[in-house]
Amino acid sequence: MTTDRHQDEQAFVDAIETWAEKELRPVAKAFDQADEYPHAIVEQMKELGLFGATISPEYGGLGLSAWTYAQIVIKVASVWMAPSGIFNSHLIVAAAIERNGTEEQKRHFLPRLATGELRASIGLTEPNAGSDLQAIRTVARREGDDYVVNGSKMWITNSLHGNLTLLLVKTDPQAQPRHKGMSMLICEKGPGFEVVGKLKKMGYRSIDTCELRFDNYRVHESRLLGGVEGRGFVHTANGLELGRINVGARGAGIAEGALKLALRYAQERETFGKPIWQHQAVQLKLADMVTQVEGAKRLLEQAAVKYDRGERCDLEAAMAKLAGSEAGANCAQEAMRIFGGYSYSVEYDIERFYRDAMLMCIGEGANEILRQVIAKQLIDRHRI
Numbered sequence: 001m002t003t004d005r006h007q008d009e010q011a012f013v014d015a016i017e018t019w020a021e022k023e024l025r026p027v028a029k030a031f032d033q034a035d036e037y038p039h040a041i042v043e044q045m046k047e048l049g050l051f052g053a054t055i056s057p058e059y060g061g062l063g064l065s066a067w068t069y070a071q072i073v074i075k076v077a078s079v080w081m082a083p084s085g086i087f088n089s090h091l092i093v094a095a096a097i098e099r100n101g102t103e104e105q106k107r108h109f110l111p112r113l114a115t116g117e118l119r120a121s122i123g124l125t126e127p128n129a130g131s132d133l134q135a136i137r138t139v140a141r142r143e144g145d146d147y148v149v150n151g152s153k154m155w156i157t158n159s160l161h162g163n164l165t166l167l168l169v170k171t172d173p174q175a176q177p178r179h180k181g182m183s184m185l186i187c188e189k190g191p192g193f194e195v196v197g198k199l200k201k202m203g204y205r206s207i208d209t210c211e212l213r214f215d216n217y218r219v220h221e222s223r224l225l226g227g228v229e230g231r232g233f234v235h236t237a238n239g240l241e242l243g244r245i246n247v248g249a250r251g252a253g254i255a256e257g258a259l260k261l262a263l264r265y266a267q268e269r270e271t272f273g274k275p276i277w278q279h280q281a282v283q284l285k286l287a288d289m290v291t292q293v294e295g296a297k298r299l300l301e302q303a304a305v306k307y308d309r310g311e312r313c314d315l316e317a318a319m320a321k322l323a324g325s326e327a328g329a330n331c332a333q334e335a336m337r338i339f340g341g342y343s344y345s346v347e348y349d350i351e352r353f354y355r356d357a358m359l360m361c362i363g364e365g366a367n368e369i370l371r372q373v374i375a376k377q378l379i380d381r382h383r384i
């Protein structure tokens with residue numbers, strides 16, 4: 001990256017930090033508690049260019065590097081994680097179209113995704129298939145120039161307020177191995193595409209996560225991602241590196257935000273005649289927390305820099321996601337302990353960090369699965 005570009009990108013990260021402090025922090029608690037969608041915040045995100053953050057300038061985006069993107073996500077999540085979900089799944093879809101789409105698909109969708117006129121969700125998970133995506137049952141049957149889609153999806157974020165879903169389907173349900181019968185379709189809302197309703201969640205509130213049903217929904221064959229059937233599983237796997245960097249960044253952001261709150265409280269709260277940070281037990285927590293935050297950030301940087309160089313980074317992205325998400329869950333929990341009884345009051349922001357944190361350990365590859373990915377990659381790279 002040239003010095004000028006580096007300075008521009010750093011200036012953008014700083015601008016997002018200022019925006020998050022000014023616009024998100026004061027309203028986060030109220031939106032979270034009301035579980036209300038932050039429409040005005042979305043308009044501000046459009047103005048900031050966040051919906052085109054990683055889309056190439058050729059298609060109207062800012063073309064930011066993955067590391068700059070990760071830093072933006074950390075800044076937002078360190079204040080309020082939920083809004084980062086509004087542009088994260090969207091940018092995963094944009095990256096999938098830019099990397100795998102036909103030129104017509106890129107020209108048709110990317111400029112409108114970059115402005116936020118179109119806002120995207122990614123539809124992989126089904127009621128009976130999350131980690132084991134090859135077990136999905138949503139089927140797209142070819143009929144003339146269209147695919148006719150039937151099935152359902154579960155836990156799809158951005159699907160109520162967004163207008164486009166990148167949908168993983170079976171175009172050949174009998175194929176063996178199973179992944180060869182999977183494809184991705186770029187689906188705009190229309191007859192037969194039903195958003196069943198916003199799911200009630202313990203955390204990551206305000207943001208729309210929904211069940212989707214497809215009942216003879218028709219989509220033109222030109223909306224088959226890349227124009228070739230049977231590549232859906234490969235396209236999904238390709239998107240996981242950036243997806244894992246972004247979820248790891250959300251975790252690291254939660255960890256950093258929880259640490260910040262804990263550092264302040266530990267200096268304000270006194271017991272036994274001194275601020276609680278002066279008790280060794282609290283110091284041990286703060287030391288472990290900052291070490292986890294900084295460790296996660298270094299792993300994220302390592303993965304993102306490799307991604308930007310176009311190198312394979314599945315091991316690095318998995319480690320960054322694991323470290324970031326576990327840092328988020330652990331730091332939020334440790335901060336709760338530092339806040340003592342007040343952590344349990346909904347008047348304090350820390351309980352939101354605690355409720356939001358656990359999701360990062362589950363989404364974009366549950367950490368149990370990721371540990372297996374890491375171990376297998378490790379053996380592959382160090383075969384004797």
Ligand SMILES: Cc1cc2nc3c(=O)[nH]c(=O)nc-3n(C[C@H](O)[C@H](O)[C@H](O)COP(=O)(O)OP(=O)(O)OC[C@H]3O[C@@H](n4cnc5c(N)ncnc54)[C@H](O)[C@@H]3O)c2cc1C
Nearest residue numbers: 122123124125129130131155156157209363364366368369
């Ligand atoms: C709030 C929220 C938002 C979401 N947003 C989206 C979205 O926008 N789009 C989308 O497609 N999905 C989304 N998801 C779904 C999410 O990606 C899945 O929940 C996740 O992939 C796990 O799948 P599952 O829930 O079916 O769990 P399962 O796959 O049933 O796993 C259950 C448990 O078993 C473990 N396990 C499963 N298989 C193995 C194995 N082989 N070895 C070891 N352990 C294993 C898992 O680690 C986990 O602990 C969202 C989920 C939530 C909760």
